[in-house]
Amino acid sequence: MKKIRSLYEELLEKHGLQGWWPVNNSYKPGDYSTPRNEKERYEVILGTILTQNTSWENAGKALNTLRKEKLIDPEKIMRTEEKKLAGTIKSAGYYNQKARYVKNITEFYDSLKGRTPGREELLGVKGVGKETADSILLYAYKEPVFVVDKYTERLLLREGIISGKENYDEIQRIFTESLEKDYKLFNEFHALIVAEMKK
DNA sequence: AGCCAGGCTACCG
DNA sequence: CGGTAGCATGGC
Incomplete structure (x- = not known):
């Protein structure tokens, strides 16, 4: 080998x-401290969905819009109508699918109550495949995956x-x-x- | 102007 | 089961 x-x-x-997760973050080379709290963790998770088969620039724009609308919050996402959510993340492409996926991962995230998920249960969420599951584990939970x-x-x-x-x-x-x-x-x-x- | 960007699901044989 | 169509915007 x-x-x-x-x-x-x-x-x-x-x-x-380099640094860590490049979507909309003021990260510094060698700084692996992010996410520092649950809000940042949730934002990273949303980013993993938004960037699927999409440039970081487009995913980042969608994340900016969510931030502007104060939607980086599981409770608010769950209360947002799927159609409206899709419009908000339009620039990430595949916005109808991703609105559904964002809802799915948010519901799952909420059910964790702060616990770190396992890979298999992440893969059980519709919209989360292997790369997304592993990205969530590494970038949101600092798991060595x-x-x-x-x-x-x-x-x-x-x-x-x-x-x-x-x-x-x-x-x-x-x-x-x-x-x-x-x-x-x-x-x-x-x-x-x-x-x-x-x- | 067409190709590509950190995938995933559903469906087809 | 392995292979693939469909999903979609924005940058070049």
Whole structure:
């Protein structure tokens, strides 16, 4: 197995410390303290839905609108009519689907009562697939879960580490078997992958 | 002007 | 079951 660890060192050398979750946050390189409270946690969770197959810019605009409407609040989202919610997040694309997904994840989030969810129960929420579940665990709950996305797959393809036939869990295992389970490391590694692959 | 952006579900064979 | 159409805006 080509050294995943040395790949990390190379990327860090090339790009420097990045940060965490790039949608609408004044994060600083090397600062992994966010989310600092439940409101920020919930905002990150909304961001994971809004950014599905969508540019961060468009997802960020939708998040800004939600913020302006004071809707970064589970109770308010649940009280907002789905049609209206869809209009509010229009710029994120797929707004009808995502309005439904936002409702679903909000109901689930509320039912947790502050508890950290498991991956399987997250996957039980309609609108939450593997990448979204893992993004929620890593970025909202600081769990040491490696997030696999298009950039991750493209990088491993480029490096000849995978053939392209591997599934999500197999790709994820390549990272978790080679690295200590540290959410800051997983967070930074993924940010570096994006810095490397985003043209 | 068409292609692409950190996916996911439902449905098809 | 593995494969894929549909969902949609905004930036280039």
